[in-house]
Amino acid sequence: MAMKNLLKEDDIKKALDQFKAVDSFDHKKFFDVVGLKALSAENVKLVFKALDVDASGFIEEEELKFVLKGFSADGRDLTDNETKAFLTAADKDGDGKIGIDAGEILPSVNTRKDGCAVSR
Numbered sequence: 001m002a003m004k005n006l007l008k009e010d011d012i013k014k015a016l017d018q019f020k021a022v023d024s025f026d027h028k029k030f031f032d033v034v035g036l037k038a039l040s041a042e043n044v045k046l047v048f049k050a051l052d053v054d055a056s057g058f059i060e061e062e063e064l065k066f067v068l069k070g071f072s073a074d075g076r077d078l079t080d081n082e083t084k085a086f087l088t089a090a091d092k093d094g095d096g097k098i099g100i101d102a103g104e105i106l107p108s109v110n111t112r113k114d115g116c117a118v119s120r
């Protein structure tokens with residue numbers, strides 16, 4: 001599976017553990033812990049392609065809900081609140097889904113842009 005080749009299993013486990021509690025999910029922190037920020041733009045796209053189950057070129061709300069399962073089979077489902085918060089934060093053009101090729105993925109991954117979520 002693509003995900004296993006792109007990310008370290010330990011990092012995935014760590015990230016899933018960190019956001020185990022209901023409504024604790026923070027996609028920027030999750031992407032940080034899981035190691036997405038260390039990947040090239042191309043590889044980040046590959047990760048999201050793996051999450052785009054129906055290969056539509058977009059991560060829709062339904063796919064977002066099960067996004068953690070895309071990283072690991074025992075990942076939990078996101079709650080409706082978490083799904084909506086994630087979608088709202090990443091959906092720059094307001095079409096209700098996250099475009100893999102529309103550059104909506106990368107700003108979501110890069111926490112440096114807003115200046116308040118830099119972890120050192």
Ligand SMILES: [Ca+2]
Pocket residue numbers: 052053054055056057058059060063
């Ligand atoms: Ca899709």
